[in-house]
Amino acid sequence: MSEKINIDPIAELARLNLKPAEREKLAKDLQSILAYVDQLKELNTDSVPPTSHVLPIENVFRKDKAKKTSIREAMLDHAPKRESNFFKVPKIIEGA
Amino acid sequence: MELFELTLKRAKESIASNPSKGAELREVLTKRVKALDSRIKAYVNFNPSPNQSVTPKGPLSGIPISLKDNIVTNGWETTCSSKILKGFVPPYDATIVRKLKEAGAYVFGKCNMDEFAFGSSCETSCYGPTHNPWNLDYVPGGSSGGSAAAVAGDLAIAALGSDTGGSIRQPASFCGVVGLKPTYGRVSRYGLIAFGSSLDQIGPITKTVEDSAILLNVLAGHDECDSTSADIPVPDYTSFLGKDVKGLNIGLPKEYFVKGLDPEVEKAVRQAVKVFQDLGASVVEVSLPHMKYAVAVYYIVAVAEASSNLGRFDGVEYGFRAEAQNLKEMYFETRSQGFGAEAKRRILLGTFVLSAGYYDAYYLKGLKVRTLIKQDFDQAFQKVDVILGPTAPTPPFKIGEKMNDPLSMYLSDIYTISANLAGVPAMSIPCGFSSKNLPIGLQLTAKPFEEGTLFRAASAYEATTKWYEKKPKL
Numbered sequence: 001m002s003e004k005i006n007i008d009p010i011a012e013l014a015r016l017n018l019k020p021a022e023r024e025k026l027a028k029d030l031q032s033i034l035a036y037v038d039q040l041k042e043l044n045t046d047s048v049p050p051t052s053h054v055l056p057i058e059n060v061f062r063k064d065k066a067k068k069t070s071i072r073e074a075m076l077d078h079a080p081k082r083e084s085n086f087f088k089v090p091k092i093i094e095g096a
Numbered sequence: 097m098e099l100f101e102l103t104l105k106r107a108k109e110s111i112a113s114n115p116s117k118g119a120e121l122r123e124v125l126t127k128r129v130k131a132l133d134s135r136i137k138a139y140v141n142f143n144p145s146p147n148q149s150v151t152p153k154g155p156l157s158g159i160p161i162s163l164k165d166n167i168v169t170n171g172w173e174t175t176c177s178s179k180i181l182k183g184f185v186p187p188y189d190a191t192i193v194r195k196l197k198e199a200g201a202y203v204f205g206k207c208n209m210d211e212f213a214f215g216s217s218c219e220t221s222c223y224g225p226t227h228n229p230w231n232l233d234y235v236p237g238g239s240s241g242g243s244a245a246a247v248a249g250d251l252a253i254a255a256l257g258s259d260t261g262g263s264i265r266q267p268a269s270f271c272g273v274v275g276l277k278p279t280y281g282r283v284s285r286y287g288l289i290a291f292g293s294s295l296d297q298i299g300p301i302t303k304t305v306e307d308s309a310i311l312l313n314v315l316a317g318h319d320e321c322d323s324t325s326a327d328i329p330v331p332d333y334t335s336f337l338g339k340d341v342k343g344l345n346i347g348l349p350k351e352y353f354v355k356g357l358d359p360e361v362e363k364a365v366r367q368a369v370k371v372f373q374d375l376g377a378s379v380v381e382v383s384l385p386h387m388k389y390a391v392a393v394y395y396i397v398a399v400a401e402a403s404s405n406l407g408r409f410d411g412v413e414y415g416f417r418a419e420a421q422n423l424k425e426m427y428f429e430t431r432s433q434g435f436g437a438e439a440k441r442r443i444l445l446g447t448f449v450l451s452a453g454y455y456d457a458y459y460l461k462g463l464k465v466r467t468l469i470k471q472d473f474d475q476a477f478q479k480v481d482v483i484l485g486p487t488a489p490t491p492p493f494k495i496g497e498k499m500n501d502p503l504s505m506y507l508s509d510i511y512t513i514s515a516n517l518a519g520v521p522a523m524s525i526p527c528g529f530s531s532k533n534l535p536i537g538l539q540l541t542a543k544p545f546e547e548g549t550l551f552r553a554a555s556a557y558e559a560t561t562k563w564y565e566k567k568p569k570l
Binding site for chain 2: 087
């Protein structure tokens, strides 16, 4: 049997506010997808190494060279809000 | 023949003999999109800018190429068909866009897709669904459904898509065009908005196999901006075209021809096998014993990576922001209002399988079974050069048919997902039509970095069957 999902702490971790109807539907969907995924438990994988990446990739090194770029204005320009050379966001510290 | 019907190859020849044909072709294509795309909705951002400065002499000189809307384009809104990226105008080009421009191509338009490539039908787009040019009541497949529909409907000469679990091949199959997912690492992903970073690949969606080879020649190669791009020499892929398939060893996995495979699809694929045999290929049975676990592994690995990749969308630096009193509420509201239902489903599932207490049971288990799936391919490819099977278990389904049943939607990628998990190249080519006159696709899979073998096999089959000559009536 798959785990019974408690969706609220997951939504909190994922930074999502779920509406009541949405919450119910998503919890049901997740439960049925996890029930499907549970078929993996048939396989004994104790001695199988995990594959997180298919290519035999090693660290890639190159010289750290500075390059001129004029991208700053363009990046700030499409921010939802900016002030001078900063991205502007609402207050972070309550009561400050 | 109308100009918009040209293949990439023919357009290239036409422009080479008369450079003014390029502008004429783009004009004709623009008129056609304006006339037809209100019904197909292949494009989300269609703005052929006549002022693009392009290399006058290059392998794609003057040719318009359309892009899936998750490939960033300097100065053009790029949204992944998601509300959360509305208004995002990237200040740079993806490496492959730079390469296309250097080869002389025009960026012609941005194509519709499932939101963040989460879907198999193009229905999760914030712009609404794309319609299949063969029958407007049916889905074009997904997630690169807009790209495939544009090529199938002659609204594009060729297009690019991205493929994380079948998102190039399944829509190519549904729309009756050629779709190639190259080997993991063959094409740079710098500037592709990430979904599943250990799975994503960019590839061409084209009218013919030859066009696919011409485009891959431009796209493939190492890029210092993408550390996962392979530093392996790129052959001339067109050199594999027009060869015979005598002595080619083709494997048919016995696990492919099982319950759930539509009889019409099975019949078309078995007829294709006969064509290959008549052309001199030898066909043997192979086994991919862990194939049936591929969808389950994918919906752990891909969603885990997606939940992590989508953490960056928080309303601070670009795209949509919901107004709120404090920063935390801004994050929550931006994401809750900005993401659609399928994106939320996958973010939550991915967050769950990565969360403390469940990591070993789900994520680690998924990575271990991924090893078994990769080993299945390694073993099969000791016996054969190419694995052949259906691209999708069914012909296209109707718009709305699977939207309320995520699992049944996920299962439409059952034949395509394992190639991403194993990192191998795979291609879908047209192999016939259903009784309802909807396209059916055939999938060929080869060893890593042996796209050339796919081109050799596919071009021999295409030259014999010529399915690309049949066009939808629009």
